[in-house]
Amino acid sequence: MSDFKVVDGTATPPGPDDAAAIPALHWAGNPEWAYGGGLFHIACDYRLMIDNLMDLTHETYVHADSIGQKEIDEAPVSTKADGDEVVTSRFMHNIMPPPFWRAALRGNHLADDVPVDRWQICRFTPPSHVMIEVGVAHAGHGGYDADAKHKAYAIVVDFLTPESEHSMWYFWGMARNFNPRDKALTAAIREGQGKIFSEDLGMLESQQRNLLARPGRELLSLNIDAGGRNSRRILERIVAAERVSAEQ
Template structure:
């Protein structure tokens, strides 16, 4: 159950080396590589000769050489050469629209004629010297919608992330959810509370006291097909919270690109963009390490949850007020998929 006519993050530029990269996205087996001119090519990961994965071959100039019998495939999906063979009748394989932007490689797994690069999710912090970014990639064996649920309801931080960003005050501050078009927004604001360990570190990184009460905020924004951006931060209490001057707060955007692999597995591109002390590379590394540990704590929970749901597929689940963000996000996905299928 995927929205195919949409842009997904396929990989990061550093993943494209001197070898082809195989990756399954929305059930489509793809192979990615960079041409001699620096352009990205995305093809069906299938050699038309014997069906071998082209990702097991090598890159030769602008071509992929199959690692099984040496067939050479052009970036246009057509066979370019095969030793001792006449290739004029070889069938072409599928190519996928692909775009390098904002430090990510994006792919469109649906109808190529409908691919519009203006629809790529805008990242206001990318390529901006006033911002710093650090992130990573996890492969998680769960339905992509479970990760959306997880990110649109941060109540779980109190329990899953108790040693880093969790605190009881999260439970005590009820979230509010609303929609702006197809975007779903869930927000939670906490006032005059202690900063949890991760945010103490962030305050110190911005040259601020970490042992005073703070105001804290979490604003989760879901955008189809499966992107969640979360504005998070703390400010010294009494200065306006979210609207406090930059001199008394540490705020960031948690970046979550959730790319379905199969019905029960995802590629999870996570990171944090910040606009305080962006030149401090050691701070970027510390935040990335901290975020990586936090997201790793989600991994086991989500995979075990997925196994339970597969074991008991017909058991009803409760819907509480804290689930509103995930519920509305799923409704948006379902409607867009229904519209796509109808078209």
């Protein structure tokens, strides 16, 4: 804390005052969007959460009764790194929606028992933000690009704040641009999302315990881990640059 400066009685961390680096929350204050979210304390290295959010293959196994489905595992993943941004995306076509998305379709007054196209576009930006475009559209209407009246589209908001080497605060939420004035829908989505993220919490804390119990073991890295791997590389570069400038 010794590096913190005090301005007008308020402690602020050191670092560049670059407003452009702050993620733009374009839905905030926009009446066409609704937002609900929460906060979890999680006993894990925040980078495990980045790995988790940048590879949604785990939904098939960890969230089997809400957003998981075998087609996630079967669909190819594409990862692109552009400067300090990493994007991992997956598109599934002509599949049946899982329970969470069936409820979201109903929430947008759409049939929930017909095939859909589904997408997951995970975007990491430093230091620890992951925004994920998610949704489903009735099949045959253009998928991700379908008109709003054919789809349920949302952005999963993940702000990760490291607390210590092995603990973090997880600010989570979902912004949606369908049926935004339905407060009961906002509450139902928030409850569903909270349940899903508490499954991640249990898994991540177990992962951290295993890592601490076996300090000699390395994390296994598969092709599907490219998003997390690229994100960690960017973090390492930024931390190294900060150390150099702090020493000057």
